[in-house]
Amino acid sequence: MKSSNTLSLSDNKVKVLLVENNKRKANEFMNALDRSNYHIVHVSNTGVSLLKEVDMFLPDIIIIDIESPDRDMLDSLNKISSTAPKPIVMFAEQEDTQLIDILVKSGVTAYVVGGVNLNRVKSILDTAIARFTQYQGLKDELETTKQKLTNQRVVEQAKLWLIQTKKLSEKDAYHSMRKMAMDNGQKIEDVAKNILALASL
Amino acid sequence: MTLNNVIEKPDLSIGFISLTDCAPLVIAKEMGFFKKWGLSVDLHKQNSWSTLRDKVHSGLLDAAQMLSPMPIASSYGLDCLKTKVVAPLVLSRNGNAITLSAALYETIKKQHIHQPYHSDIPLSSAYLKEEVATRKMLGNKIKLGAVFSYSCHYYQLVSWLQAGGINLQDVDIVIIPPADMVTALAAGEIDGFCVGGPWNTQAVRTQIGFTGVTSLDIWPGTPEKVLGLLQTFQENNPHTIQALIMALQEACEWLEIIANRFEAARLLTDSHYLDMPLDNIAPSLLGSCLTFHDESPRSVPSYNQFSLFNDRVGNCPDTIDGEMLVKHMKQQGHIKDGAEGALSVQDIFCSDIYHQTLALFSSKITPLNPLGSVLSSQELKIS
Known part of the structure; x- marks a missing residue:
């Protein structure tokens, strides 16, 4: 349920839901975001319980590991409810193919709720790309x-x-x-x- | 000149989802068909259909096993940017089934105790009417799972419900990844699902589900999985695509020999592929649809069809199938009225590429005999 507390400063914060099973990766991302601007909740739930989490927290943006099996479920949300998060690509313009490609290659993707300011979302995406790319880099290095x-x-x-x-x-x-x-x-x-x-x- | 020498990109990354009908890709790799046609293929297991799609769109994967409505969804930009994805080969048909929870099945049996429901497999959704009405009074709905919004599973589930006179408003269809489907059914989060193998078999084996209908009963012979790749990749690598089509064509034909099916099931158990016991994989590859833990399996000879023996039309993409899928996507409001795709259905299900390739190379396919096949080591020559 949405908070009715209009005095709270946190109402101006962008609400970020991070779905990531790797705790270290999640922490690095969360530490990189300025907590005075963002209200971040990290979950590692999957399946139907993740949907409940989305319903309760009503995030402005969901950041999710691209390898999470729950992506298909989140993809389908925008058809079930009009306030539900839509895939980031539905906000991107055609010329933003690059942004989408960079996200995919850095191992992360996002879902955004209609009302949120795109510029504020962009900086979260930049952070996600930076942190997740670093991780992807480490993974590749280990492989090599x-x-x-x-x-x-x-x-x-x-x-x-x-x-x-x-x-x-x-x-x-x-x-x-x-x-x-x-x-x-x-x-x-x-x-x-x-x-x-x-x-x- | 040999095809091997003109292949533009012999090293390919191909994505798949760990389902029984990924068999053509696994067989092409394990039985050496990719190698025979000059390709070195890495198969990459994907955890979700959306990620598989995004990786093909961004070029991280060269090609993938796709749900047949997926290239259409890419063309219309459904949950993605409008992208030109083509499907030059059909990989499989008739692999899906609808499974209801054991609890729902027991309820239906009690409600229809005076009717011969046992002889009523394939089960009609009309049997759900009473339960749908009961739940309506209680203010809830029967919840059914499908694996992806733009999938045959989704549209087959809708067709099945409608055929038995169930109002779609009275049920909820939720999207759950295949691997979580059985868990969700066991936890009572859903009352049933439409999914491919091995998940229906697993639900029956673990005594939590009843499989009453296969996709063969709903949409017989409809392509469910296709080979999907970017149109630009096809244009830039025409010989590579020819080799890919031929390798997979051979794998699909190999799979039509019943003696090979058990071997395919064994290969699929590997942790790189399905990572699942043979018990759950073999039945649906051998024409057996398990129904309920204490009832006999049902014989479904064309369960999981990968090719048509002695008739290559079975792997040829067909505009008519594509148009049928578009019709269902429009009926469900997935494609909006007046929306335009980046590619026409004819261009997506590009039968011309398939026909040209087969005309050039079908003589190089090793003939099969029912006792098993021997791979030819001869060099491939463009005739």
């Missing part, structure tokens, strides 16, 4: 590091196989792999994988 480690392990194993079966020194084993890679225009990891595949025959 994991990949690198796996590649190193494969190269080590192939090298060991060459040392043991071909009686090569460690240096020669590595050099012969590097030569094969250069001759065939392959990455050394791929050469290593081929060697191990042959070795397992």
Whole structure:
């Protein structure tokens, strides 16, 4: 239910509902927003209970992780009720395709309620993009590091196989792999994988 | 010249939702059909249809398994910017079903105790009339779940309700993601749902649901999932799209061999795909629709159809199907009167691309025999 307290300053604050299961990610986003301008509520509920949350809090804007399964439900809200939040794209003009793309790529999206001033929403979106992109970056970095480690392990194993079966020194084993890679225009990891595949025959 | 040498973008990211009818994508990957046609495909599981759509629109995914009304919704800019998405291939038909909660089913049985309801599968929604009236008196409604606003599930649910004389004002249709549907039914948040496999089977297995109708009883043979991609991507990568169509065509045909269906079910259990026990996946791929925990399954031979054996028309997108979907979208007020789409229905369900591709390459499809298929290792040549 909407607050009837007209004296409260919080009535001028933009009400932000953040739907995010990752607590750290949620905290970083919330800390980045100036609390004197925003009233932020963070929920990690899903399904029908999330809808109840939306009904109770009546947010001006909902910020949601793009990977949340609840997006389809929120997408459908604008058809059920006229005051319900609409996808951010319905406020964006055609030339704002870029904004939508940036949001999607940074792993976040938003739903906005009709009456709210778009400029105030923009600054929330900017914050969301900045925070979530940073997170996306960390995730990608972790992925790359994991990949690198796996590649190193494969190269080590192939090298060991060459040392043991071909009686090569460690240096020669590595050099012969590097030569094969250069001759065939392959990455050394791929050469290593081929060697191990042959070795397992 | 081989097709492999002219493919503009051999590395593709393709999105899917973990449902039984994502099988063509999984089979094309696991059985090597993508590879045979010169593609290296990464399949990306998506948690929601809206996100799958947004990622295709913004180019994060090159293509995706889409609900058949989805490219139309993109064209009209429903909950998104008007975007030109085309569907050059039909992936599946007849995979949805309507499941009611065990409690509602028991109520219906009591209300119709003197009628032979058992022989009345497929269940008519007329059986709900009494319960709808009771709830109206109490000031509430039967609540049914569908997976997405612009989905065959939604329109099939509406058609089923209307066919039995239920007034749409007297029921609530809510959108719930497929993976949450069974939980919502178990928690009593909804009284039933229309969803694809494996969720109907899971509801019956866990004894919380009764599956009385399949989409075959409502809209027989309607395309439910299509391959969707940006029109600009198709224009910039014509050979890639040809290879993609051919790989998926082969996968769909492979799936029509009953001996292959069980293998498909096994592959789908993997955590990268459905992450679900074989018990819940296999029945609907083998023509068995579980009904209720203590009742016999129903034989539905065309449950989850991916192709038509010996007739490739089964995978060809058809303007008539597209127009039928547009009609339903207009009836439900999803497409407003006078609204104009970014693409015509003919351009969305682009049968010409499908026909051109098949005319060039269908001779390279490995012939199947019912005892199983052998992949040809021969090079692909443009004839």
